[in-house]
Amino acid sequence: MGIARVEAYRQERIAWSGDTLLAFTDGLAELSDPIAAPGARVRRRIDQGELDPEILVKALFADSDDEMRLDDRTAVAVRL
Numbered sequence: 001m002g003i004a005r006v007e008a009y010r011q012e013r014i015a016w017s018g019d020t021l022l023a024f025t026d027g028l029a030e031l032s033d034p035i036a037a038p039g040a041r042v043r044r045r046i047d048q049g050e051l052d053p054e055i056l057v058k059a060l061f062a063d064s065d066d067e068m069r070l071d072d073r074t075a076v077a078v079r080l
Contacts, residue, residue: 020079020080045060
């Protein structure tokens with residue numbers, strides 16, 4: 001998400017059920033192997049299949065606790 005002047009945008013409604021929406025800042029996405037793509041650690045955690053919002057966010061923070069944090073780490077997960 002960002003803040004910018006937008007001349008035109010499109011809005012659409014999508015019916016979701018049983019899915020998990022995860023939004024996170026770059027501080028969490030950039031915690032990975034320097035060779036790996038940004039978000040690789042987050043992607044690996046999601047691929048493990050645990051999509052309960054509370055467990056997912058706690059696991060993402062636990063995964064990154066061993067690294068020096070120079071950026072924010074923010075994540076929000078909701079079950080839709």
